[in-house]
Amino acid sequence: MIPRDPTKPSTPTRPDSVRAAVPSGTTGWSGPVWGWLLVALPILFFFGLWSYYAVNVPKWDDHALRAFLYYLSQETTLTGKIYQIFRQHNEHRIVYDRIVTYLDYQLFGKLNYRHLMMIGNLSLLGLAGVFAAVLRRSGRAVWLLAPVVFFLFNLSQWENMYWGMAALQNFTVVFWVLWAIYLLTYTDRWLVALPLAIIATITSGNGLLVWPVAIVLLLVQRKFRPVAIWAMGAFVVIGLYFLGYEKPAGNPPDRGSVTDLLKGWFAFNGAAAEVFPLGSGFFSSLVAGGLLTIVALVVVAIIVRRALPLLTKSSASQTTPATSSPLRSIDLFFLGAAGFLIGTGAIVAWSRVGFGMEMLITSRYKMYSLTLLALVYTYGVITLGGRFRQPLGLIGLVAGLGLAWLSYVAFLDETIWWRHWLLTTQQFNATYSTNKPVPQLDPVTKQYQDTAPAFYDDHLSRLYSEPDQQKLSVTVKEEVRGVPVYMVTEPTLPVSDLRDGRAYVMFRSPQRVYLFPVTQNLNSGLMARLLPSRVFTNGFTATLYQGDLAVGTYQILILTIDAQGQWALHPTDQTVQLKTKAADGFKKNW
Known part of the structure; x- marks a missing residue:
C-alpha cells in the first residue's frame, strides 16, 4: 500500500491506478x-x-x-x-x-x-x-x-x-x-x-x-x-x-x-x-x-x-x-x-x-x-x-x-524431422498411391486443400525409376518393444544441409512407392548442445509403423539429396514382406 500521513484524511487508490491508461506523467513507452x-x-x-x-x-x-x-x-x-x-x-x-x-x-x-x-x-x-x-x-x-x-x-x-x-x-x-x-x-x-x-x-x-x-x-x-x-x-x-x-475414450484409467x-x-x-544440458530433460x-x-x-x-x-x-474500521x-x-x-x-x-x-x-x-x-x-x-x-x-x-x-x-x-532435429514427416508420410504417401507418379487425391481433399510444395515435386519420376548408385548396407528390425514397425538403420550417410538435404527411406513394391523420413544420428558432447553445426553426425535410423503400409513385398531403397539438390537413388540388400495389414500407428479422431 502507498504510505500516507495518518493525520490527514485521504481517499486511497491503488498504487498503479486501474483508471490510468499509461503510467503517471507519460504519454507513451519510450526507450533506447x-x-x-x-x-x-x-x-x-x-x-x-x-x-x-x-x-x-x-x-x-x-x-x-x-x-x-x-x-x-x-x-x-x-x-x-x-x-x-x-x-x-x-x-x-x-x-x-x-x-x-x-x-x-x-x-x-x-x-x-x-x-x-x-x-x-x-x-x-x-x-x-x-x-x-x-x-x-x-x-x-x-x-x-x-x-x-x-x-x-x-x-x-x-x-x-x-x-x-x-x-x-x-x-x-x-x-x-x-x-x-x-x-x-x-x-x-x-x-x-x-x-x-x-x-x-x-x-x-x-x-x-x-x-x-x-x-x-x-x-x-x-x-x-x-x-x-x-x-x-x-x-x-x-x-x-x-x-x-x-468423456473421451483413450485417457488412461491409472492416474498414478x-x-x-x-x-x-x-x-x-x-x-x-529441458533444453539445459544438465542430465536428462x-x-x-x-x-x-x-x-x-x-x-x-x-x-x-x-x-x-x-x-x-x-x-x-470490520466495516466500522475500514479506511478503504x-x-x-x-x-x-x-x-x-x-x-x-x-x-x-x-x-x-x-x-x-x-x-x-x-x-x-x-x-x-x-x-x-x-x-x-x-x-x-x-x-x-x-x-x-x-x-x-x-x-x-x-x-x-x-x-x-x-x-x-x-x-x-x-x-x-x-530441438532442431525434431523440427527438421517434423517437416520431412509431413511432406513424406503425411503428404506423399497419401497423394501417390499407385505405381506411377500421378496424384490420387480423394474429392474432399482436392476441394478443401492444395498440396504443399515439396522437395520431390521436380523429381517424381526418379522415385519410380531404377536405382542408379552403389548399393548401401542397411539393417532392418521388424518389431521394437512389441510394436509392429520397420526400423531401418544406416551408419555412414551424412547430412548435406539443415533443411531437406539428407537421406530418405523408400519402400517400393510393384503396386506403389512409399517415402519416409529418417532420424539422423546426433553427436554427443557439450558442443553438440551449443552449436547447430555440431548437432548431426553420419548415419540414421528410420522407424515406420507397419500400419502405414499396404500388404505386399517391398524393396528398400535409400534416396539421398546433397547440398546442391542433386538426387541419388541407392539400392540395398533388404526386402520385407508384409502379409497382413497391421493396425494404424495411432487412433484417428476425425
Whole structure:
C-alpha cells in the first residue's frame, strides 16, 4: 500500500491506478533503440525460422478441421450448422479453431494450414503485449521486456509452431485468459473481459479456469455487481459447455500415485528447462519446475497473507472504500495468471500422467512453463526495489537468451524431422498411391486443400525409376518393444544441409512407392548442445509403423539429396514382406 500521513484524511487508490491508461506523467513507452532491438530480434528470428520450415500439410487433429468444413457444407439447417461449430472434439469445444478455419477457406478458396499456424503464432505477440502493458503501467524500461520475449519466442515451442490446430488452441487460450486477467486487474473494463473469457472457453478446455479465477479477483477487489454478472455468465457458459458432453475414450484409467502426480505437476511447470544440458530433460524439468512452482506459491502466499487482514476488517474500521482493492494491480495480476497456469499444470498432470512422465514435458505443453517463467520474472522486476531491478533484468536477459539459443540447437532435429514427416508420410504417401507418379487425391481433399510444395515435386519420376548408385548396407528390425514397425538403420550417410538435404527411406513394391523420413544420428558432447553445426553426425535410423503400409513385398531403397539438390537413388540388400495389414500407428479422431 502507498504510505500516507495518518493525520490527514485521504481517499486511497491503488498504487498503479486501474483508471490510468499509461503510467503517471507519460504519454507513451519510450526507450533506447537497443532496448527495442532486444525485444524485436527474438520475434523476427522466431517467425523467420517458422517460415523456413513450415509446410501446408495437416497433422493428426488438423484433419478434423478439414472434416469440419465438409460436414458444415452438408448441413442444410441452421441448427445443424451450429452443432458442427460447437460439437465436442476430445475434451474441447474448438469453436475458435473452426471459425478461423472457415474464414481462411472463405477468403482463400482453400484451407491453408500455414495460415492457421501463423494466426496461432501471432497470439504470442498478443501475449507479449499483455506483459508489455503490465511493465509499462509500472513505469519499467523497455529493455526489461526482452527476457519475456526470449522466454516466449523460441524453438521450445516447435510442436505448436508447426501444427495448425495446436497453435490456434494452445497459444491462443493463454493469450485470451491473460488478457482477460489484465483487464480485470489493471482496468475497470471487467465487462470487456467477459467475452474474452467466453472465447477462451471455446478455444481450449482449460479456458474454463478463467471463470473461477476472474470471480476471485473481482471478489478481492470488492466489485460485487461484476461478481454477480460473472457468476451468471459462468453458470450459463459452463452449463452449455457440458451440455451433451461425453468423456473421451483413450485417457488412461491409472492416474498414478500422489508422488507421481506431484512429480508430473512439477515437471509440467518446469518443462522449459529441458533444453539445459544438465542430465536428462525430465530431471531438469522436474527440478526447475519444483523451484518455479515453490517460488510462485510463496509469492501467492505472501500476497494472500498481506490481503487477508485488510479483507476481513470490520466495516466500522475500514479506511478503504468498499469498491477498492487492498492489493496492487501487479499482485492481482500475478494471483490470476499464476492460478490459471499452475492450475492448468495440475489438471494436465491429473489427466495425463498415466501416459508416462515424459509426455508432460512434450513441446506442446511448454507454453505454460515458459509463460509461468515470464510471469515470475515480470513480478520480480516490478516489485523488487530499485537496486535489485536491474540485476534481475540482466539475469533474466541472460537466462532468456541462453534458453532461446539452446532451444534452437536442442530441438532442431525434431523440427527438421517434423517437416520431412509431413511432406513424406503425411503428404506423399497419401497423394501417390499407385505405381506411377500421378496424384490420387480423394474429392474432399482436392476441394478443401492444395498440396504443399515439396522437395520431390521436380523429381517424381526418379522415385519410380531404377536405382542408379552403389548399393548401401542397411539393417532392418521388424518389431521394437512389441510394436509392429520397420526400423531401418544406416551408419555412414551424412547430412548435406539443415533443411531437406539428407537421406530418405523408400519402400517400393510393384503396386506403389512409399517415402519416409529418417532420424539422423546426433553427436554427443557439450558442443553438440551449443552449436547447430555440431548437432548431426553420419548415419540414421528410420522407424515406420507397419500400419502405414499396404500388404505386399517391398524393396528398400535409400534416396539421398546433397547440398546442391542433386538426387541419388541407392539400392540395398533388404526386402520385407508384409502379409497382413497391421493396425494404424495411432487412433484417428476425425
